[in-house]
Amino acid sequence: MKMTPHTKPGVLLFVTVLTYLLTLNHASAEVIAYEGLDYSAGSGNLLNASGGTGWTGGWSSFATDPFFNTIDSGSLSYTDNGAASLITSGNSATISSANTTSPNFERDLSSTLTPTDGSSLWISFLGRGSGGSSMGFTLVDGSTDLILFGNSQTNNVWGIRQISGGSGFNSTGVTMTDSVGTLGDTFMVVAKISFKSGADTVELFINPESLGGAEPTSGTSLGYATQELVNIASVSSVRVQVSTVQQKFSFDEIRIGNSYADVTPVPESSSTALLFASLVGLWILSKRFRKTDKHTV
Numbered sequence: 373m374k375m376t377p378h379t380k381p382g383v384l385l386f387v388t389v390l391t392y393l394l395t396l397n398h399a400s401a402e403v404i405a406y407e408g409l410d411y412s413a414g415s416g417n418l419l420n421a422s423g424g425t426g427w428t429g430g431w432s433s434f435a436t437d438p439f440f441n442t443i444d445s446g447s448l449s450y451t452d453n454g455a456a457s458l459i460t461s462g463n464s465a466t467i468s469s470a471n472t473t474s475p476n477f478e479r480d481l482s483s484t485l486t487p488t489d490g491s492s493l494w495i496s497f498l499g500r501g502s503g504g505s506s507m508g509f510t511l512v513d514g515s516t517d518l519i520l521f522g523n524s525q526t527n528n529v530w531g532i533r534q535i536s537g538g539s540g541f542n543s544t545g546v547t548m549t550d551s552v553g554t555l556g557d558t559f560m561v562v563a564k565i566s567f568k569s570g571a572d573t574v575e576l577f578i579n580p581e582s583l584g585g586a587e588p589t590s591g592t593s594l595g596y597a598t599q600e601l602v603n604i605a606s607v608s609s610v611r612v613q614v615s616t617v618q619q620k621f622s623f624d625e626i627r628i629g630n631s632y633a634d635v636t637p638v639p640e641s642s643s644t645a646l647l648f649a650s651l652v653g654l655w656i657l658s659k660r661f662r663k664t665d666k667h668t669v
C-alpha cells in the first residue's frame with residue numbers, strides 16, 4: 373500500500389488486521405476428521421480410545437491383547453523443505469503383529485462420506501514401519517476394504533493398492549520400512565482422491581516439499597504414485613494394519629479434509645510476527661502524525 377501524507381493510520385490498521393484475519397481463517401479451516409492420538413502413553417491404550425474430532429466410537433480390533441497396540445510418548449513429526457513443521461498434538465501409536473495374528477485397528481467416521489463427482493478428498497498421516505507386506509493405512513466402506521496406502525506383499529515401498537474391485541500395486545519408489553524389528557524413517561503421507569463420473573483417480577504423495585499451501589505435484593514430493601480404476605461411492609472408516617510377520621507400524625496425525633492445506637496445517641508464526649511488526653510500525657507512525665498535526669495548527 374502506497375503511503376501518502378493523507379493516509380490515516382486507522383485505515384492502515386484496519387487493512388493490516390483484516391489481512392491477518394483472512395490468513396488466520398484460511399489456516400484454521402476445519403477438517404472432516406482429525407486424530408492426533410492424545411491419549412495416555414502405555415501398552416494397550418489405543419484400543420477403545422475415542423478422542424479426536426469427526427469420529428464415532430473408539431478404536432476397535434479383534435486383537436484385544438495389549439501386546440498388539442501401544443500409545444507412545446510424543447508425536448511423530450514432519451518438517452518440510454522450508455522448515456515448516458506439521459501441527460501435531462498428543463502422542464502417537466504403534467500396532468504390532470505376532471506370527472499368526474495380524475491385527476487391524478479401525479475407527480469409524482461420525483458420518484459416512486458420500487462424495488460428489490467433481491469433488492476431491494484429501495487424507496494425510498505420519499507413518500513409519502518395521503518389516504514389509506501389506507502394512508499401512510486403509511480406507512474402508514462398511515465391511516469393504518477400498519484402498520491401502522502402504523506397502524504390498526512383494527514391494528517394500530510406499531504405494532497404492534486398490535483392494536476392492538481392482539488389482540495391482542502402484543509404487544512411489546520410496547522404501548517404506550527397515551528390517552523386521554527396526555522402525556524405519558517417519559514419512560508424511562498425503563493422498564488425494566478425485567471423484568469423477570465412473571472411475572475415480574487416486575494420487576499418493578510421500579514427503580511433499582511444502583506443507584500448508586498449494587497442492588504438491590509428482591515433482592514436488594519425494595515419491596508419487598497414481599492409480600485409476602477406482603470408483604468409490606462412500607467411505608465410512610479408516611484402518612491401520614500390519615501383517616503376520618512380527619511387523620510394527622507407528623502412525624499419527626490422521627487428517628481427512630477437502631483440501632491439501634486442510635490436511636497439512638503448519639503454524640502461522642510468520643503472519644503473527646507480521647501483524648505485531650505492523651502494529652509497532654503503525655504506533656510509531658501515529659505518533660508522528662500527532663506531532664505533525666500539532667506543528668501545523
Ligand SMILES: [Ca+2]
Nearest residue numbers: 408447461463
Ligand atoms: Ca500426535
